Amino acid sequence: MVATPQHTTPESHRTRRRFLNYVGWSSFAAFWGGSLIATLRFLFPRVLYEPSQQFDAGAPADYQVGEVSTRLKKEQRVWIIRNGEGIYAMIAICTHLGCTPIWHAAEQRIKCPCHGSNFLLDGTNVAGPAPEPLFRAAIRLDVTGSMVVDKSQQNNEPGVRDQPPFFFPLPAA
Secondary structure (H helix, E strand, C coil): CCCCCCCCCHHHHCCHHHHHHHHHHHHHHHHHHHHHHHHHHHCCCCCCCCCCCEEEEECHHHCCCCCEECCCHHHHCEEEEECCCEEEEEECCCCCCCCCCEEECCCCEEECCCCCCEECCCCCEEECCCCCCCCEEEEEECCCCCEEEEEEEEECCCCCCCCCCCCEECCCC
């Protein structure tokens, strides 16, 4: 019997060993490629540039007794309120869904335009779906006599919110 030469066809190069070799090296390259991309991404960290949680609110003399100042509402979402005993900073964020409420001077109420929550001047919720009172931010005087509001410290518990640092007592004007 005479041996016949075998012709190599393209199908004979497609073996299981060759396929597994291709999958193995592809996985190796994908792993090291992903590690390299993650390392390069680490060199350029993501940074959020947000405004500072502490800001200057001016002198206490800038606020009249019985006044609700809305001048900081747009930039800082804070109302500065002065009553007969002192000053406090109310965070202008509804405790229901985070909307920005509106001060209605004629009714002496803070109302949320989205879902109808109503709050008294001290932040107590009296109507609507808001589950809790509005928050107050910490407030203090710095060495120059200017008020500094710190929104990173917040409280809405009755009794606690009426004491420093969430309420700054002032002598009667």
